[in-house]
Amino acid sequence: MISTYTAVVFIVSLAAPLAYACVVDNLKGTCMEKSACAGRTVAGKCAGAANIQCCLPTGTSCSASGKSGVCVDVGSCAGTAVSGLCPGAANIKCCVASGGSAGSPAGLCGSYAGSEVKSIAGNDNVMYSVVKIRSEHLTTPSSASLSPTDSDNTMTTTTACAFDQMATAAKAAGVSVKISSGFRTIARQNYFWNCYQTKSCNNGNLAARPGTSNHGKGIALDLNTDCGKQAGAKPNCGGSAVYQWLYNNAHNYGFTRTVQSEPWHWEFRGVGVARASFS
Template sequence: MVSLYTSIILIVGLVAPIIAQSCSDNGAAGTCKDASTCTGRTVSGLCPGASNIKCCIATAASAGSSAGLCGGYTGAIVSSIAGNDNVMYSVVKIKAEHLTTPSSASLAPTASDNTMTTSTACAFDTMATAAKNAGVSVKISSGFRTIARQEYFWNCYQTKSCNNGNLAARPGSSNHGKGIALDINTDCGGQTGAKPNCGGSAVYQWLYNNAHNYGFTRTVQSEPWHWEFRGIGVARATFA
């Protein structure tokens, strides 16, 4: 027969809150959690349970003014996010005015590709300002991408069950995961030939004539919207 005291203990045990297990890596404290919800860096082999439960190490943010940012991103908060090969990249949230969907600026980087590396942010802000002064609105639909999000897009591409089954790079191979790639609102479809059919896109034409002066160039022939920051002096793509 179970005593009243034992019953109380059992009930308390059932309703007690589950406390996330702590973990540490090289002296840095973290919490065991689903890797897809971690906005810092993850470390395998430190937590019990399924393989997706990893030690999440939150990385402290710093002031953007000390990170070499410029223009509209001066003073922005800089955070570290893991990209390809679990390399940590310093990123800032893309300003709402620079996004094709401004409301996504408020989402977490695990839910939207709404960040870009500090060097890319400075260069893009300078380029977007020049374009705006010329009457052209250059905006970003996708910036830095976490491995978890790349895995989602890759799965959609393989199964054709989500994201319209759009083409996606294998996780770890996309330059979105290196922080140098941006998908921009060229709005002229894909490219099937030696040159794109983008004569009617003011954004594409402006980028074709000017983007390389700010360090941006095309790198994927089939995607006129995909531009990468390679540094001042980069050559215009032969298929642009």
């Protein structure tokens, strides 16, 4: 008697860690290790180590209504997808900026469309594309005219677009969300670190060691919550209209809290980010 055995092979799929979205040049990307990206990567758009970068799809160039774009799957387009301009399947369309003027700087929208983009060195001497924060978005409007070495008055292009959308929605609800600190150069971070160590300036507020703060990546913003430090599991911010609006809405625009003791510190981590447990 001959017995026949059937071997059953179970294939286990190990899911990769959940990544969050980033947006560059009107394209939706994913924050991941640079070496794992099959497309092109852009630094300065993601939190974490320097090798965690925004991985974007690649495609042929196209143009629609005078705006330069890229032929990609419609699901990867964060701008406007225009049919009939690209080769391939019907889902491959020309992705261009939504609204604004033709040739608006990469990743910009709303009131920041057309803003001058500059490159500034941040953490690990990585160069980041930033724009000046508009005076109406600053707690101290006059600081808009200062140099970024004298004031944290810039933010990355992607953060600027997301903040503009959030601030516009807050304003429509009667809430004025302002920025007191944005992108921070290493020299500025050295200043805040010294203040924290010596308690001789900046109220001795907590500061990250130079080179480790997400202010040095342009994704961290200090906002006008005006409800002091958080000492316990939850903040004492019931009387802050700004904080309450941010708690209820900021995650819809990709912002969340990351520093438990600082209710004013919010970071852009991509649309779909969860609220912090200590919020």
